[in-house]
Amino acid sequence: MPQVLRVVCCFQCRQFQSDIVKKSTKWTCNRCNTKQTLRKEYGRGSGLECRLLAQQLSAKSCETEGLLDQTLIERLLLEDDDFEIPPDEGVGTGR
Numbered sequence: 576m577p578q579v580l581r582v583v584c585c586f587q588c589r590q591f592q593s594d595i596v597k598k599s600t601k602w603t604c605n606r607c608n609t610k611q612t613l614r615k616e617y618g619r620g621s622g623l624e625c626r627l628l629a630q631q632l633s634a635k636s637c638e639t640e641g642l643l644d645q646t647l648i649e650r651l652l653l654e655d656d657d658f659e660i661p662p663d664e665g666v667g668t669g670r
Contacts, residue, residue: 580625582618582632586611591632593625 580593585604594602600613618628 577621579619580622581616582625582629583613584615584617584632585609586614589636591617591629591636593622593629 579596581596582591583594583602584591585607587609588604588607590604590606592605596619601610602613603610617632618625620628
């Protein structure tokens with residue numbers, strides 16, 4: 576009998592990942608080792624299906640966060656003419 580997996584999302588690092596379905600609703604994030612209770616199941620199926628879904632959801636999540644950050648920066652630039660984005664210190668200086 577093949578194992579059934581589910582796609583879950585960590586509340587701390589917001590990483591989507593697959594987890595084996597068991598009777599207990601508790602699981603541990605593989606990335607940050609945070610123990611947590613299942614809040615929402617984003618999908619269920621075989622290992623391959625769940626891994627692909629977790630990758631797609633993580634990619635969309637990253638795109639959405641990037642768009643939100645860009646929108647916030649654009650709003651700040653429009654609202655405040657004196658607002659400037661400071662250059663990153665130490666980037667490209669070979670330190």
